[in-house]
Amino acid sequence: MLFHVHMEVAIPHDLDPDRRAALIAEEKSRALELQRSGVWPHLWRVVGEYANISIFDVESGDDLHALLSSLPLFPYMKIDVTPLATHPSDLREQS
Numbered sequence: 001m002l003f004h005v006h007m008e009v010a011i012p013h014d015l016d017p018d019r020r021a022a023l024i025a026e027e028k029s030r031a032l033e034l035q036r037s038g039v040w041p042h043l044w045r046v047v048g049e050y051a052n053i054s055i056f057d058v059e060s061g062d063d064l065h066a067l068l069s070s071l072p073l074f075p076y077m078k079i080d081v082t083p084l085a086t087h088p089s090d091l092r093e094q095s
């Protein structure tokens, strides 16, 4: 099941700089791990924002929630999720 996910990151300005750098490094490592596993096939930066648009390919909303809440930056993210369904006019759906 595909999900369109918009993540906006807002790390508090007063967070310790070493903690901030560690969190960002942990986030990158986790993001790469999830992309390599196939559940995070698209990750795009939103131009001009500390935000991304991602596509996740997981079994369920519960699985997506578990995955998103495992991200090290999860406590500092505003996340909007849109479940995706097949469009009848999608060229790939034509026979």
Ligand SMILES: O=C(O)C[C@H]1C=CC(=O)O1
Binding pocket: 007, 009, 027, 028, 029, 031, 050, 051, 052, 073
């Ligand atoms: O930078 C971001 O958009 C937040 C997060 C998503 C992947 C990653 O490495 O960090």
